[in-house]
Amino acid sequence: MKICIQGGRLIDPANGIDAVNDIYIAAGRVVGIGQAPEGFSPNRVIDARGLAVLPGLVDLSARLREPGFEHRATLESEMQAALAGGVTSLVLPPDTDPVLDEPGLVEMLKHRARQLNQSHVYPLGAMTVGLKGEVITEMAELTEAGCVAFSQADVPVTDTSVLLRAMQYARTFDYALWLRPEDPWLSREGVAASGAMASRLGLAGIPEQAETIALHTLFELQRVTGVRLHLCRISSAAGLELVRRARAEGLPVTCDVGAHHVHLTDVDIGYFDAHCRFSPPLRGQRDRDAIRAALADGTIDAICSDHTPVDEDDKLLPFGEAEPGASGLELLLSLALKWARDTQQPVSKAVARVTSEPARVLGNKVLASCGQLGVGALADLCIVDLDAHWTVSEQSLVSQGKHTPFLGMELPGKVRATMVAGHVAYEAAA
Amino acid sequence: MTPTPPSLDAEALYVRLREAVRDLMATLPAGRTHLVGIHSGGSWIAERLHRDLGLPEAPGKLDISFYRDDFARIGLHPQVKPSAITFDVDDKHLVLIDDVLYTGRTIRAAMNELFDYGRPASIKLAVLVDRGGRELPVAADFAAATIELPPGRNLVLSRNGESFKIDFETLPPQEPQHA
Amino acid sequence: MRNPQLNSNGELTHLLTVEGLPRDILTHILDTAESFVPLADREIKKVPLLRGKSVFNLFFENSTRTRTTFEIAAKRLSADVYNLNISASSASKGESLLDTINNLSAMQADLFVVRHASSGAPHLIARHVAPHVHVINAGDGRHAHPTQGLLDMYTIRHYKKDFSQLTVAIVGDILHSRVARSDIHALTTLGVPEVRAIGPLTLLPSGLEQMGVRVFTNMAEGLKGVDVIIMLRLQNERMRGALLPSAQEYFKHYGLTQEKLALAKPDAIVMHPGPMNRGVEIDSSVADGKQAVILNQVTFGIAVRMAVMSIVAGA
Numbered sequence: 001m002k003i004c005i006q007g008g009r010l011i012d013p014a015n016g017i018d019a020v021n022d023i024y025i026a027a028g029r030v031v032g033i034g035q036a037p038e039g040f041s042p043n044r045v046i047d048a049r050g051l052a053v054l055p056g057l058v059d060l061s062a063r064l065r066e067p068g069f070e071h072r073a074t075l076e077s078e079m080q081a082a083l084a085g086g087v088t089s090l091v092l093p094p095d096t097d098p099v100l101d102e103p104g105l106v107e108m109l110k111h112r113a114r115q116l117n118q119s120h121v122y123p124l125g126a127m128t129v130g131l132k133g134e135v136i137t138e139m140a141e142l143t144e145a146g147c148v149a150f151s152q153a154d155v156p157v158t159d160t161s162v163l164l165r166a167m168q169y170a171r172t173f174d175y176a177l178w179l180r181p182e183d184p185w186l187s188r189e190g191v192a193a194s195g196a197m198a199s200r201l202g203l204a205g206i207p208e209q210a211e212t213i214a215l216h217t218l219f220e221l222q223r224v225t226g227v228r229l230h231l232c233r234i235s236s237a238a239g240l241e242l243v244r245r246a247r248a249e250g251l252p253v254t255c256d257v258g259a260h261h262v263h264l265t266d267v268d269i270g271y272f273d274a275h276c277r278f279s280p281p282l283r284g285q286r287d288r289d290a291i292r293a294a295l296a297d298g299t300i301d302a303i304c305s306d307h308t309p310v311d312e313d314d315k316l317l318p319f320g321e322a323e324p325g326a327s328g329l330e331l332l333l334s335l336a337l338k339w340a341r342d343t344q345q346p347v348s349k350a351v352a353r354v355t356s357e358p359a360r361v362l363g364n365k366v367l368a369s370c371g372q373l374g375v376g377a378l379a380d381l382c383i384v385d386l387d388a389h390w391t392v393s394e395q396s397l398v399s400q401g402k403h404t405p406f407l408g409m410e411l412p413g414k415v416r417a418t419m420v421a422g423h424v425a426y427e428a429a430a
Numbered sequence: 431m432t433p434t435p436p437s438l439d440a441e442a443l444y445v446r447l448r449e450a451v452r453d454l455m456a457t458l459p460a461g462r463t464h465l466v467g468i469h470s471g472g473s474w475i476a477e478r479l480h481r482d483l484g485l486p487e488a489p490g491k492l493d494i495s496f497y498r499d500d501f502a503r504i505g506l507h508p509q510v511k512p513s514a515i516t517f518d519v520d521d522k523h524l525v526l527i528d529d530v531l532y533t534g535r536t537i538r539a540a541m542n543e544l545f546d547y548g549r550p551a552s553i554k555l556a557v558l559v560d561r562g563g564r565e566l567p568v569a570a571d572f573a574a575a576t577i578e579l580p581p582g583r584n585l586v587l588s589r590n591g592e593s594f595k596i597d598f599e600t601l602p603p604q605e606p607q608h609a
Numbered sequence: 610m611r612n613p614q615l616n617s618n619g620e621l622t623h624l625l626t627v628e629g630l631p632r633d634i635l636t637h638i639l640d641t642a643e644s645f646v647p648l649a650d651r652e653i654k655k656v657p658l659l660r661g662k663s664v665f666n667l668f669f670e671n672s673t674r675t676r677t678t679f680e681i682a683a684k685r686l687s688a689d690v691y692n693l694n695i696s697a698s699s700a701s702k703g704e705s706l707l708d709t710i711n712n713l714s715a716m717q718a719d720l721f722v723v724r725h726a727s728s729g730a731p732h733l734i735a736r737h738v739a740p741h742v743h744v745i746n747a748g749d750g751r752h753a754h755p756t757q758g759l760l761d762m763y764t765i766r767h768y769k770k771d772f773s774q775l776t777v778a779i780v781g782d783i784l785h786s787r788v789a790r791s792d793i794h795a796l797t798t799l800g801v802p803e804v805r806a807i808g809p810l811t812l813l814p815s816g817l818e819q820m821g822v823r824v825f826t827n828m829a830e831g832l833k834g835v836d837v838i839i840m841l842r843l844q845n846e847r848m849r850g851a852l853l854p855s856a857q858e859y860f861k862h863y864g865l866t867q868e869k870l871a872l873a874k875p876d877a878i879v880m881h882p883g884p885m886n887r888g889v890e891i892d893s894s895v896a897d898g899k900q901a902v903i904l905n906q907v908t909f910g911i912a913v914r915m916a917v918m919s920i921v922a923g924a
């Protein structure tokens with residue numbers, strides 16, 4: 001199908017473009033920007049005047065809850081949510097049930113996703129069998145089945161010798177490890193960030209040392225092994241400082257932050273609002289300010305949604321008993337745009353943090369053109385009204401997970417259409 | 431019943447009340463008779479009676495907030511003061527004193543409260559002003575003045591040093607009254 | 610966000626925590642409690658205020674003492690009282706907290722008195738009950754024990770009259786104590802100029818200074834010149850949890866003895882929320898001595914709980 005998207009403001013940070021440009025698509029790829037190729041006759045013209053055209057978002061962490069947690073969400077509902085949020089590539093953490101530690105499971109998941117013919121799904125393989133932190137998985141087999149990197153999801157590895165071996169093994173094949181820096185002992189009982197708020201609310205605290213100690217350990221082992229590390233969900237100012245120094249030192253490190261942590265602090269817990277129960281926990285004002293500054297200066301490479309559908313029974317509990325996590329696929333773009341507006345950063349930088357930068361983290365080997373719209377790239381894109389606002393509500397959310405601290409709030413940026421490989425997979429109701 | 435006079439002379443009414451209470455107490459057994467004032471106007475009057483009549487025992491004080499019948503509608507009164515009945519109520523003759531007798535509900539509540547302290551031998555009621563509008567079968571044994579006041583109007587007793595003053599006030603609509 | 614304890618008229622409709630309540634509401638509770646104190650000396654200790662109302666004591670954490678005082682308080686208000694020990698029944702069978710509340714509400718409960726091991730549980734319940742139902746927090750996790758805080762304030766006011774001149778010290782496991790948190794909020798709201806926390810670093814939460822508290826790890830220093838000493842119970846579990854090495858060592862440095870008491874003002878009062886661990890946090894001679902007002906705290910506790918129930922039930 002030949003498509004022309006006319007009159008839209010093309011924001012493609014990877015190629016340094018932020019200007020009104022017509023886009024020409026054929027056979028699922030971008031075949032022209034600004035100027036139509038010779039003899040191009042479109043089957044469909046999409047009027048994008050007054051709207052922006054962005055590369056499809058690349059979300060470095062989205063739980064689709066399959067296999068194993070289908071009562072919370074299914075592939076169908078969550079892939080629909082991804083499209084509604086303009087997300088065309090998703091990375092899945094391995095903490096499904098069963099855990100993604102067998103090639104067969106990975107193949108089945110990829111097959112299911114392909115059948116839906118919607119966004120691209122990139123599973124992370126478990127770094128250890130069952131995520132138990134004892135035995136390393138068959139990383140080569142899992143990569144062949146389609147895993148893009150290896151992760152422990154939210155389960156910290158207590159045995160540093162296992163961590164060392166895993167890093168050496170991954171390095172052997174040049175696989176990347178995506179790890180959450182969290183010391184298991186200091187975070188074991190806590191449900192909120194240590195500090196004045198947790199003390200007042202009588203909630204067990206997780207000190208920031210839980211993150212910094214883990215970062216020190218990871219960097220030390222990285223110096224010895226040279227493995228590529230992607231750090232997931234940095235939450236503290238002190239942690240970001242350590243990341244800065246590691247990169248200055250030349251260590252092959254990238255990191256991301258959860259979209260909610262860009263905007264919320266522990267004070268937002270208010271009167272024990274379980275929607276603000278996250279892992280890692282929401283920290284203080286200083287930490288949020290550091291996160292925002294790190295997004296601006298590039299210390300943080302990407303914002304991810306950390307999409308975690310939780311059902312009603314698991315949220316309507318006293319704060320400490322509630323399941324951490326919130327729905328985020330449909331909010332990722334809006335929250336990135338909101339960051340740019342709140343901190344007076346250019347829109348293109350916000351777009352980069354959810355498109356070209358996460359694509360770079362994923363590595364060019366796997367994805368030739370993810371996160372950008374140059375000529376020849378796969379036509380994964382979304383058409384967005386940057387000036388519109390939408391209200392987050394149970395009705396407006398497509399995901400089966402209706403729990404987010406942003407319920408009732410108005411957010412900027414509305415996705416009008418999402419295209420995957422040249423096929424319009426989603427169009428918003430007028 | 432006299433229609434609403436333009437003003438009431440509280441001091442003159444007090445003198446009439448005082449003499450009537452003096453006569454009343456002369457008919458009751460000494461040593462087993464007590465004054466009980468209902469907070470706050472009745473309490474003031476009872477205190478002054480206690481001084482003027484040279485009574486041996488301090489008068490009891492009742493705050494009937496916990497016995498009102500309108501808790502469900504308006505909740506607890508914002509200013510509750512403790513009741514203080516320092517004597518044993520059993521088998522005593524009580525003279526209840528209040529400033530204004532209206533619907534009779536305050537007296538009903540006062541009697542219920544007194545009976546939770548013990549079983550009095552008798553209760554007599556002496557008030558400064560009976561303003562009519564009774565909603566319960568309650569009557570004063572003595573009222574220094576008996577007038578007729580429409581529902582939207584109220585009588586307020588105030589104290590200036592030793593002496594009393596009565597003012598009329600018009601109520602805003604729908605304010606619940608209890609007296 | 611509106612304080613969930615107040616209704617749209619600004620009246621107290623739930624008591625979940627002392628924190629965030631304006632001073633005049635706290636004073637109103639104390640004044641009302643004062644009117645209930647004389648009842649204890651009457652033949653008929655009841656008033657008819659809550660006649661016909663059903664009070665459900667929902668204790669997810671066992672506590673015979675606290676539950677009994679709430680039961681006495683409710684009965685003295687002429688309410689019908691039902692005690693539910695949930696630890697034994699449906700919650701352990703997997704029924705959710707809110708399902709339990711819904712079932713009980715269907716039985717026409719007017720007032721829930723709730724004790725729960727998780728901080729914030731009463732807040733969750735208060736968000737989900739019908740408008741005419743009231744919730745009183747009898748202790749949630751380490752977050753709050755507002756009626757204890759209020760009866761502690763009543764006790765202090767009874768003996769010391771004026772809050773604005775006092776120095777008050779709270780001693781012990783403040784990290785895990787809901788009583789300490791409620792006391793701190795009540796003391797600062799009522800205008801006590803100096804509130805001190807005394808304990809080893811392992812038992813002090815972070816952020817105490819932001820709550821308006823001066824922190825001491827040396828008990829002798831901390832007790833100098835105080836008017837009120839509130840001793841907290843040290844739970845046995847703390848001894849095993851790598852927080853403290855032993856009861857003996859704790860008593861030596863943080864137990865209240867006659868010698869340490871002498872550092873405070875000569876007319877200082879000693880309080881304790883109970884139950885006491887004699888020889889662990891407090892010496893018997895002090896607990897039974899003339900400066901201890903611990904038994905009166907219990908008496909005042911009934912009047913304070915009557916006041917709280919009357920006030921919220923009437924909102």
